[in-house]
Amino acid sequence: MAFNSFRTNYIIRSLLLTASIFGLSYLWYNTELTMTLILAGLLVLFQIIAMIFYVDRTNRVLNNFLESIRYSDFTRTFQVESTDSSFDKLKKSFNEVIEDFQSVRAEKEENFFYLQTVIQHIGIALIAFQRDGTVELINNATKKLFQVRTLHNIQGLKEFSPEIVQKLLTIKHGENDLIRVREKDDLLQLAIYATEFRIHNRTILLVSIKNIQQELDEKEMESWQKLIRVLTHEIMNSITPISSLSSTVKLLIRDIATSLENQQVDPEDTESLKEVEQALQTIHKRTDGLLHFVNTYRNLTKIPTPSFSIFKVKDLLDNIRDLHENEIHNKGITCNIIVEPESLELSADQHLIEQVLINLVTNAVHALEETSNPQLEIKAFLNRRGRITIQVTDNGKGILPDVLDKIFIPFFTTKPQGSGIGLSLSRQIMRLHGGGINAYSEPGKETKFSLTF
Template identity: 65%
Template sequence: MVYKSFRLNFIFRIVALSAAIFLLAFVLSKNNYYTTASLIFLVIIYQIYEMIKYVEKTNRLLKNFLESIRYSDFTRNFKVQGLGSSFDKLQESFNAVISDFQKIRAEKEEHYFYLQTVIQHIGISLIAFHRDGSVEMINNASKKLFQVSNLTKIQDLESFSPEFVEALLKLKHGENTLIKVNDNDDILQLAIYATEFKINDRQVILVSIKNIQYELEEQEIESWQKLIRVLTHEIMNSITPISSLSNTLTTILDDFGMSNVSKFDEKDQETITEVKMALATIQKRSSGLLHFVDTYRNLTKIPNPNFSIFPVKQLFDNIHMLMKEEMKNRNIECSISIDPESIELSADELLIEQVLINLIKNSIHALEHTENPKISLRAYLNKRGRISIQLTDNGQGIIKEVLDKVFIPFFTTKPKGSGIGLALSKQIVRLHGGTITAHSIPDEKTTFTLTF
């Protein structure tokens, strides 16, 4: 008989067991009823087994419930039927707890996937690793920066930069550092910041890495422009009146000398001539300084680019047409390559053309004393998928001490150079959101790379 109440069922089993025990005692008190007593004893054993099994049903239910929590299996429902109202409430409580855990787990999973999405799509490179160099997490920005599909050990970045790996492994909590990396055609200024924390028994270092090369160059260019504005302003204010006064005095002396030529003896005329020559020298140098200042003003007056999309092949063809006669006269061999030929650039064609012409003229000057002079112009997609234009010559090259200064305004290695050509080129490229770098092996080759 199955009762709907656990209590009634349990009481019935106790009564039945008690009756069986009483009956066993009664039978044992009689002689010659051993077979009957044995059967009653077996019935008692069975009743005890069924009672234990019946009582432990609740324990099994609780055990399954706790295992569901332990192994995060919240897909089960607990059904307790036919055991009375108290067990119905237990069932409701169990299922309510499971439902709450399901909601909490769903929220945690949502938060986890949300954070994963943010980490993977954020523009700053992030790496989490242990002190032994084993990597726990690396986001897409880091993979793109280091050109790797996966990273298991920080030491695997030795090919990227040994100094960078050493700096990462030495960083402590709250420290930051700046590392310069020459990665083929790119110069990277990496700002690194480290945070160390503990998860369970694991010490984890979270490092953020950002390439601030663009920002540094912007600050450098802005500083140079401010300096040039101040210098040109002060020089113009000082030189302009000197030039004007010297011109005025020269005119006065000419008029005075013409009208009083008979009154001066030979010595006075020589003195007047010397004064006029001095004034002419002052005027000439003043005009030269004014021209010099006006030239450097160009560094602060670059027009905003007029962007358009055009084939790189068209750009190269125009430059080749403009420069081929001069290169032919100097017996310079020029080669052009574009890979792929369909590369198109979004830029101001005239400004980029001016940059390349300036670089070619510099190469022509560097090839003056070179046998078998060669210039190569190349366009390609670099390993980060960015458009690069590369100009290479086999001229005298640039020594390392000078190479770091070639883009500084006023600096020049030419006897009659103004020192604004490469500085101007750098500013034009920066206005296009790109970079220009120089690499040279003296007496072998020099390469300038424009990356957009």
């Protein structure tokens, strides 16, 4: 209808302009009235200008509308003065189209912000980047994991771990991988999974990264506990009757030997009885030793449930130093206690954590026996990820790299008189607290055990 009104208006204007031009031509040849000719000419000029403006006004409105769509500028509106005008009806139609675009755009923005909120609240690290390493999206979990505020390119993670950068730049669609990153304060086992897709002719990789160190520790400890339960059960069932029978037979042999002392018997028989008694005594002694050995390792499966309470970490560390004060003083060890901040508090089972620290400090003191200028440091602080950490550091002989990965395995020990359960027990206690324990060592320079809660 607007088009029909525009056409009618245009035809009427064209006819009037044509009539005016003919009138001006007639006057030009048939009259000498100068003022009349001037007025007629001005009338024709006015109609031409009005025609151009009338047509151009429609073009300007249409051009503005198309530019709004082209540049996604949906804030522009077209003023409607009268609903009867064909131009105003056209403007009204343009306004309605723009309102529809605004509605669609607002819905898309709401969905985008909703998706962004969901991504930022996910506890798993997510990174979306192009094949050249240009990062398009990261969430808060990624920033926390890699300790970065912003990340523009994957190469920015080189300081954290060159292996991570290499893996992210070469990972394929649907690939799963596990990367181990050792830090001085922590040990990370990162599970990586990648999905590839295309957006506007760009290839995007969406990679999820999760630290599964705690889950691996729990599974490993559960496996060791099951193995220990089976072994101790079978060993106890086999050794207990042997120990009992050896003790009984030894007493019978002793009674027989006593009764034969007053009788005339072959000296060789008496000597044989004594050898049998000594053999039985050896068997009994070894079975008792094995029983004690088995009972010791049962401790790994009988740790009491932690009784949590809130206490000051400084008081805990001072107690540990007091317990070892004489030994530290006698061996000339310099011991420093550092708590940052001093008001730092911990929610844990104080007695169990004391047991862990006693074990670590005892090991550190033994490691410092052949060290000149021995130094021991016990430090508590909040690590880069905001978790309470207690570190026991010494400058002793250290732990060799091929041994470092085995020290938490039950039964493994490098000490001649060691039982191999101290660090395993400590790891189990930390697991029950929802934390972890790891070790870092540079032989001859520094050895550091970190408890992370």
